[in-house]
Amino acid sequence: MIIPGTLDNHIGGLEVAARSGERIEKFDPCTGQLQSRIARSAAADVDDAVQAAKAAQPGWAAVPAVQRGQILHRTANIMEAKADELGAVVAAETGKSLKEGKGEVGAAVQCARFFAGEGQRLFGRTIPSGTTGKLNLTVRTPAGVAGLIIAANTPAANVAWKVFPALICGNGVVLKAAEDTPFTAGWIARAAAEAGLPAGVLNVVHGLGAEAGEPLVLHDAVDVVSFTGSTRVGRRLAELAGARLKKISLELGGKNPFVVMDDADLDKAVRWAVLSAFSNAGQRCAAGSRIILHAPIYDVFAKKFVAATRALRLGNGDGDDLGPVINARQLANMQAAVDRARARGGRVLVGGVRADAPELAAGFFMMPTILEGVAAEDEITHSELFGPITCLYRADSFEHALELANGTAYGLTACIHTRSFDRAFLFCERVRAGVAVINAGTHGSEAHMPFGGRGLSGNGTREPGTEALDIYSELKNIAINTDPSGI
Ligand code: NAD
Numbered sequence: 001m002i003i004p005g006t007l008d009n010h011i012g013g014l015e016v017a018a019r020s021g022e023r024i025e026k027f028d029p030c031t032g033q034l035q036s037r038i039a040r041s042a043a044a045d046v047d048d049a050v051q052a053a054k055a056a057q058p059g060w061a062a063v064p065a066v067q068r069g070q071i072l073h074r075t076a077n078i079m080e081a082k083a084d085e086l087g088a089v090v091a092a093e094t095g096k097s098l099k100e101g102k103g104e105v106g107a108a109v110q111c112a113r114f115f116a117g118e119g120q121r122l123f124g125r126t127i128p129s130g131t132t133g134k135l136n137l138t139v140r141t142p143a144g145v146a147g148l149i150i151a152a153n154t155p156a157a158n159v160a161w162k163v164f165p166a167l168i169c170g171n172g173v174v175l176k177a178a179e180d181t182p183f184t185a186g187w188i189a190r191a192a193a194e195a196g197l198p199a200g201v202l203n204v205v206h207g208l209g210a211e212a213g214e215p216l217v218l219h220d221a222v223d224v225v226s227f228t229g230s231t232r233v234g235r236r237l238a239e240l241a242g243a244r245l246k247k248i249s250l251e252l253g254g255k256n257p258f259v260v261m262d263d264a265d266l267d268k269a270v271r272w273a274v275l276s277a278f279s280n281a282g283q284r285c286a287a288g289s290r291i292i293l294h295a296p297i298y299d300v301f302a303k304k305f306v307a308a309t310r311a312l313r314l315g316n317g318d319g320d321d322l323g324p325v326i327n328a329r330q331l332a333n334m335q336a337a338v339d340r341a342r343a344r345g346g347r348v349l350v351g352g353v354r355a356d357a358p359e360l361a362a363g364f365f366m367m368p369t370i371l372e373g374v375a376a377e378d379e380i381t382h383s384e385l386f387g388p389i390t391c392l393y394r395a396d397s398f399e400h401a402l403e404l405a406n407g408t409a410y411g412l413t414a415c416i417h418t419r420s421f422d423r424a425f426l427f428c429e430r431v432r433a434g435v436a437v438i439n440a441g442t443h444g445s446e447a448h449m450p451f452g453g454r455g456l457s458g459n460g461t462r463e464p465g466t467e468a469l470d471i472y473s474e475l476k477n478i479a480i481n482t483d484p485s486g487i
Contacts, residue, residue: 013199029095053172056200069119133483144223254412411454
């Protein structure tokens, strides 16, 4: 059985139930049926995990970074060798296809290898001094205990993006896995143990955000927090961390613009728009949820885009295009948001309802949905839905397209389709986003690139890439008097 009937926390190298003995029911997104019961952790369980991490951290930090990297490499080897198994876990708990699950494992392996390699670098700097006979260096020291909280959308990648940089920097780690995708996190923790990671260095607690996530942020022995999730929760955690002067990295939501100008290759733009809006059932912070079309090509693009969307296949087979959303609440939120947009004059060009085919009706499948006629100030323009729903907007000019693109308080990714070098570069220069893309999709970064956003999309940090090392380490400036005659 790829998904066990129950799942416990991973604390101090042991699998332990929540102290209360309570469990949360986790449902299969494809069938709506009960899939498993996971530990419902609370502050006491989080404290156990933090104490385990705190106790193990000095020993881990004393392991040379190069050797820490070798343990990460071995973890990557196990993930790669068992990609079928781990991919199946990802697929089963998210409802995506095995092909997608394995693809995600591949990305997580890349991330592990990148940070394993950083064990051979972890560069500091040498900095000239204004004083004769003084040598200045910076070195990276571990932050201490890292508290990590992640979303459910891409479980293997989400674990990898936070856990591996935190580990290579020499931290003890407590990961609060997403309650809808707890199994991948548990699997990777056990793989790391098999690879030789000392017990207690990486701990995983399961449970609900308010009950198991907040205590992690509030815990005095947690030195740095990294959170990937919604803007609403991120804002709350920023307040809690801020009151404690605790370092926090926030990777939050997006309402990403996908702009198509009149000189674009329209067929190519349609293919990328479909991927941007609907891949992973739209459950991507980088999803293209606002398709901004230059007026001269609005009608022809809309027609092609609707036709391509109608052709998408829902299901969890390798030949299907998109699976379900993660839970019943998300599905209900989306349906309600579409209904409100309709009531305000929005027109549904395709989709707008949950899938009712007999083999899908019990799962959390939302039909890929395109709306038009929504206003720049409407609620749906400004709220992330995190599902397969996108809206079309008409732009009279390049300037207008840019204004619409920058018209929300989010700023994660953005994309333009145009054959004009000038338009492309002006767009990249002026769009308010952490990632700008020309003639492709609104997508995330690779493991060695910095990803993150502005405004409601984050607080300015970037993960992964070498920039993630700044989150999980503290820089220390070391000054050396090299002048034998210096006082
Ligand atoms: P969410 O904020 O509801 O939950 C994310 C995680 O936070 C879960 O583990 C949850 O248990 C925990 N959590 C919830 N309330 C909490 C609280 N009060 N205290 C501490 N932890 C709490 O988000 P979600 O709906 O599961 O995920 C979707 C969101 O994640 C979207 O907004 C999406 O854009 C965002 N996301 C961002 C990135 C990025 O890199 N910027 C990547 C993936 C997902």
